[in-house]
Amino acid sequence: MRILVVEDDPMLLDGLTVGLGLAGFTTDPVSTCEDALAAVAAQRYDAIVLDLMLPDGSGLDVLASLRGKKDATPVLLLTARDQVADRINGLDAGADDYVGKPFDLDELAARLRAVARRGAGRAAALLEWRGVVLDPAQLTATSGSAPVKLTRREFAVLRTLMERPSATVSKAALEEALYGWQEEVESNAVEVHVHHLRAKLGSDFIRTVRGLGYRLAEEG
Numbered sequence: 001m002r003i004l005v006v007e008d009d010p011m012l013l014d015g016l017t018v019g020l021g022l023a024g025f026t027t028d029p030v031s032t033c034e035d036a037l038a039a040v041a042a043q044r045y046d047a048i049v050l051d052l053m054l055p056d057g058s059g060l061d062v063l064a065s066l067r068g069k070k071d072a073t074p075v076l077l078l079t080a081r082d083q084v085a086d087r088i089n090g091l092d093a094g095a096d097d098y099v100g101k102p103f104d105l106d107e108l109a110a111r112l113r114a115v116a117r118r119g120a121g122r123a124a125a126l127l128e129w130r131g132v133v134l135d136p137a138q139l140t141a142t143s144g145s146a147p148v149k150l151t152r153r154e155f156a157v158l159r160t161l162m163e164r165p166s167a168t169v170s171k172a173a174l175e176e177a178l179y180g181w182q183e184e185v186e187s188n189a190v191e192v193h194v195h196h197l198r199a200k201l202g203s204d205f206i207r208t209v210r211g212l213g214y215r216l217a218e219e220g
Contacts, residue, residue: 001116001136001159002026002043002176006036006059007051007078016049016105023109024139024155026180033057037065040073043176046116047074049108050095052086060086060093067094074115078103113137120163127162129216132201134159148200153178157193161206161216170213190214 003020007013008031017029028043030036033056040048048066052059063075077090077098087098096115099108113136117125127134133142139155141148150158160177161169174190194206194214207217 001046001112001156002028002180003112004036004039004043004045004048005029006033006049006054006062007031008054009051016108019105020049020109020112023105024136024152024159025109025112026156026177028181031055033059033062036062040066040071045073047076047112047119049076049078049112051078052083052090060090063090063093063095072119074119076108076111076115110137122163127159129162129165130205132158132162132205134162143201150200151193151196153189154193154196154200157190158197158201161214165216168209168212168215174214 001024003025005013005016005020005027007016007029010031013029013031017027020027028039028045030039031054033054036048036050050059050062059077066073066075074096075094077087077095079086079090079098079100090098096118097111099111113125117123125135125137127136131144132148134155135141136159139152141150141155141158156177157174160174171190175185178189179185194208198206204217207215209215
């Protein structure tokens with residue numbers, strides 16, 4: 001799950017990038033309205049964490065621009081706890097949720113999972129396919145009743161495929177789920193992770209669609 005984090009406090013931005021990374025998110029950090037809008041124009045995100053007070057304007061301006069362009073990317077606002085009017089204005093302007101500062105990182109991660117899940121039209125927190133169950137909150141996987149040990153990036157590849165079980169997902173889309181701006185993309189990383197997943201889940205669990213990408217094998 002790829003997240004844009006918009007926050008002008010360098011220490012908080014760094015903490016969010018590291019903390020959300022440990023929670024299983026791929027994050028792109030920016031600190032201005034201008035950079036946020038440029039990022040959204042160049043990249044699809046599963047959700048956006050948006051501070052209201054930015055050096056070149058208000059996060060509400062970013063939100064208004066997104067919604068004015070019919071961009072429905074879920075947005076979670078970071079607000080001061082005592083600024084009730086900001087929270088009301090943000091929700092009425094199209095935000096999906098908010099967290100008051102100071103906040104608990106685990107709660108922020110849970111709220112991000114929730115808004116992204118709703119944005120994708122899913123009700124269940126767990127992802128299931130052919131007896132394999134992923135828990136995005138705990139970063140765990142089971143096949144039948146047996147735990148399956150996955151690396152962080154193997155989990156990210158499988159999660160991306162299981163979030164779109166009937167779709168063929170391109171190699172580029174899988175790379176976007178694996179790597180943020182600050183990370184170097186390894187040329188054969190997706191192929192290696194898919195190979196490892198097949199070894200752990202069965203050779204027919206993930207199919208290669210020649211020239212298009214990868215998809216989960218049909219159930220039954």
